[in-house]
Amino acid sequence: MALAGARELDSEVSPLVRAVGAVIPVTLPEDVADLDGYDPVASATKDHLAGTTLVFPRGLTVADLRERLVRRLKDDYDVGAVDVELDDDGRVTYLALGRRQAGLGHTLPPGTTALAVRADPAHAASAGDTVQVWTAGDDPGLVATAELRAAVDDVVTLVTDTVDAAAVDPDVAYRVVTLPATPRTDREFARLLRTADETMGVVSVPEESDLVGIPVGALDLTCIAVRPDDGPIDPIPSQSRVLAAGDTVYVVARPDVIRRLADAGVTTSL
CATH class of the missing domain: 3.30.70.1450 (Regulator of K+ conductance, C-terminal domain)
Known part of the structure; x- marks a missing residue:
């Protein structure tokens, strides 16, 4: 099981790619697989990449070439995730791609719901703030505590517990109060992992x-x-x-x- 030591191999003794000429041509395989855990990339993108030859400068290690290839695929073809294997000649022996994830769904923790409500958040409120949702009027009442994800004019997108979300009426205008910032390690971890x-x-x-x-x-x-x-x-x-x-x-x-x-x-x- 070649697991331990893989990181040292990449960073310390990764061999130079064996290549003839001033550049390293890298031809992608005809069979581009879908990456588990990600939405598949468009068929047109995979068809375009299948068999395509990309050119890189000579003198790269296998690890450097892999890093540049991954970055090229992400930047030029809007691919979200790449799993690729290269041999010492720079030949791609395996390639799987995943689509860049968009929307709120994949960012929602279990047991939570995203919803849009009419409200008046403070001008300083920003995505990630913890807020309270209150009814308006002379006798305000607390409806839910939520995380602010977006605000456009008088419409805000909130993420809250599914139980609390059921108490929010989409036809009612609410007041949104921003709470003092508190560390949210789970949210920061999710944000970093997405990028x-x-x-x-x-x-x-x-x-x-x-x-x-x-x-x-x-x-x-x-x-x-x-x-x-x-x-x-x-x-x-x-x-x-x-x-x-x-x-x-x-x-x-x-x-x-x-x-x-x-x-x-x-x-x-x-």
């Missing part, structure tokens, strides 16, 4: 998995939690924590790293 090359994956560890008996630190990726089969979840587990059959492992890594982990376990992307 990073990494994604989140969930790995199940069956009895026959090669991951059984492996310490978390040997995975050489970011493990944010382990849920054992018969106990509470262990957030930010120790590097020495040994994985056991029945564990569910939550990781953050590049799609290609999660795919390699799938060779040793049963993996599904979030």
